[in-house]
Amino acid sequence: MKRPSLAAVLVGLIPFTATCFSVVLWDRIYPVVFGLPFNFFWLVLWILVTPIVMSLAYRFDVPRKPKPPADVESGVR
Numbered sequence: 001m002k003r004p005s006l007a008a009v010l011v012g013l014i015p016f017t018a019t020c021f022s023v024v025l026w027d028r029i030y031p032v033v034f035g036l037p038f039n040f041f042w043l044v045l046w047i048l049v050t051p052i053v054m055s056l057a058y059r060f061d062v063p064r065k066p067k068p069p070a071d072v073e074s075g076v077r
Helices: 006-020 038-064 070-074
Strands: none
Touching: 006 070
């Protein structure tokens, strides 16, 4: 199993950081956004944004797949 690229790991840490370490920035009830207290809105927002960020991390990691050897491509064994 190959290790993930550094870029994929750093991009993958964005939602984790936004939900866990930014509490002091959004720990308040007011303002109300879309009828939700701001802290609840912030968490729901990151639940919805996380798949987008993870797909970006996947795109950073996909090009790192090893290419098959030349003899396999030509069909020679």
